[in-house]
Amino acid sequence: MYFPQYRPRRLRANSTFRNMIAETKLDTNDLVYPLFVVEGEDIKREVKSMPGVYQLSLEHLVKEVEEVYSMGIKAVLLFGIPEHKDAVGTGAYSDDGIVQLAVKKIKEKRPEITVITDVCLCEFTDHGHCGLVGKNGEILNDPTLDLLAQTALSHAMAGADMVAPSDMMDGRVRAIRDVLDANSFEQLPIMAYSAKYASAFYGPFRDAAQSAPQFGDRRTYQMDNANTLEAIRETELDIAEGADIVMVKPALSYLDIIKTIKQEFNYPVAAYNVSGEYSMIKAAAQNGWIDEEAVVLEKITSMRRAGADIIITYHAKTIANILQK
Template sequence: MAFPITRMRRLRKNEALRRMVRETSLSVDDFIYPLFVVYGENKKIPVTSMPGVYQLSCDMLESEIQETVDLGIPAVLLFGIPENKDAAASSAYDDNGVVQQAVRLIKDRWPELLVITDVCLCEYTDHGHCGVVTGTGTIDNDATLELLAQEALSHAKAGADIVAPSDMMDGRIGYIREALDASGFADTAVMAYAAKYASGFYGPFREAAESAPQFGDRKTYQMDPANSREALREIELDLAEGADIIMVKPALAYLDVIARVRERFNHPLAAYNVSGEYAMVKAAAANGWLDEERIMMEVLTAIKRAGADIIITYFAKEAARLLG
C-alpha cells in the first residue's frame, strides 16, 4: 500500500527498532587479520602508507597475536618478508623460512587460532613477480606451479590450517591440492584468491610486503578490472580443482563482483578489504575529512551486505573493539 498507510520511517524512529529490522550484521567472527612477518628480533617497523600496520619480527608478533586472540578474531593471514631474494623464490619454500617460523610459534602458543598463509612468490623473488620469469621476460605459468606447491606444502608442514594461493597462475589450485593430499595434508584447506584483479589499490601493500615488480606489471596474470563474467569462470575452475574457500580481491570497487559470485555459488566467500582501501580511510580521517570509525563500519558492512561471508581487513582489531 502507498503513503499514508505505508510509512517506511516507522521502523527507523529509534535505535532498538533499527537494530531489530537490520538486514546485515557484522561479527568479529567475519574477520581475518593480515600480518607481515620479518626476520630478526625487536622489529616493529611502521608501514608509512598504512598507519597502524607494521612489519613484525616473530618475538614482536607475540603481543599482536595475543591481542588478536583476546579480541575474539578467529584467524590471521601471514605474509613473509625474507632476508634474501632470488629468481627461484627459494626462501618461500624454506622449511625454516620466516612464515614457517611464525606459523610454528602461533600454533604452539595459540592452537585455537586459525593460521592462514599467503602462497605466492612475489615477496621472495628478486624481480618481484608472482611466478618464474623466462629469458624473454614472460611468466612461465607451468614452471611456477611446482614452486607454489612446494611453498604450500612447507606451510602445511609448519602447521598452517589454510593455505591461500594469491598468484593467479592457471591450474595452481589443483596442483597444490594434489601435492597436499599426496603428502598427508588432506585436511589442510585451500582458500583461493580466485578473482584477483590487477588493481591500483595494492600500492601500500607492496610497501608492506616489499613486493613491487621490478619491471612491467602483473596484468598478464591478474584480472582486468573491466571484467566480471571472467571472475565467474575463474571461480568455477578453482572450485573444480578443489578450492574450499573462494575470494574476490579487492572488495570496495568490486562489490558487484562479490554480489554476482554470491548469487552463483554457495561456497564460503571471502573478500579482501585491501591496503589502498584501508589507507584511503586512514588518510581522509587524519585530515579531518570523515569520521573514521563510522566509515570503517560502513565499508565493512557494505562488503558483508554484498555477500561476503569472510572479510580480510587491516581494520579487524579496530572493528572488533567496536563490536566488542
C-alpha cells in the same frame, strides 16, 4: 508488491529495534587480520603508507596475535618478508622460511587461532613477480606450479590451518590440492584468490610486503578490472580444482563482483579489503575529513551486504573495538 494501506515504520527513535531487524550484521568471527612477519629480532616497523600496520619480527608477531585474539578476532593471514631473495623464491618453500617459523611460533603460543598463509612467490623473488620469469621476461606459469605446491605443503607441515594461493597462475589450486592430499593433508582447506584484479589499490601493500615488481607489471596474470565474466570463469575453475573458499580482491570497487560470485555459485566467499582502501580512509581520518569508525563500519558492512562471508581487513582491530561498544 506495494500495499497502499500498509505503512512500514522505520523505527528511527530506537537503535535497539533497528539493530534487531538489521538485515546485515557484523561479527568478529567474520574477520581475518593480515600480518607481515620479517626476519630479525625486536623489529616493529610501521609501514609509512599504512598507518597502524607494522612489519613484525617473530616475538612482536606473537604479541600481536595474542592481542587480536583477545579482541575476538579468531583468524590471521600471514605474509612473509625474507632477508634473502632470489630468482626462484627459495624462501617461500624452505622449511625454515620466515612464514614457516612464524606459523610454528604462533601455534606454540596460541594454538586456538586460525592461521592462514599466503602462498605466492612475489615477496621471495628478487624480481618481485608471482611466478618464475623466462629469458624474455615472460611469466612461466606451469613451472611455477610445483614451487607453489611445495610452498603450500611446507606451510601445512609447519601447522597452518589454511593456505591461500594469491599468485593467479592457472592450475595452481589443483596442483596444491594434489600435493596436500598426497601428503595426508586432505582436510586442509584452500582459500583461492579466484577473482584477483590488477589494481591500483595494491600500492601500499607492496611497501609493506616489499614485493613491487622490478620490471613490467602483473597484468598478464591478474584480471582486467573491466571484466565480470572472466571472474565467473576463474572462480568456476578454482572450485572445480578443489578450492574451499573463493575470494574477490580488491573489495570496495568490486562489490558487484562479490555479489555476482555469491549468487552464481552460492559458495563461501572472502573479500579482501586491500591496502589502498585502508590507507585512503586512514589519510582522510588523520586530516579530520571523515569519521573513521563510521566510515569503516559502513564500508565493511557493504562487503557483507554484497555477499562476502569472510572479510580480510587491516581495519579488523578497529571493527572489533566498535563491536565491543
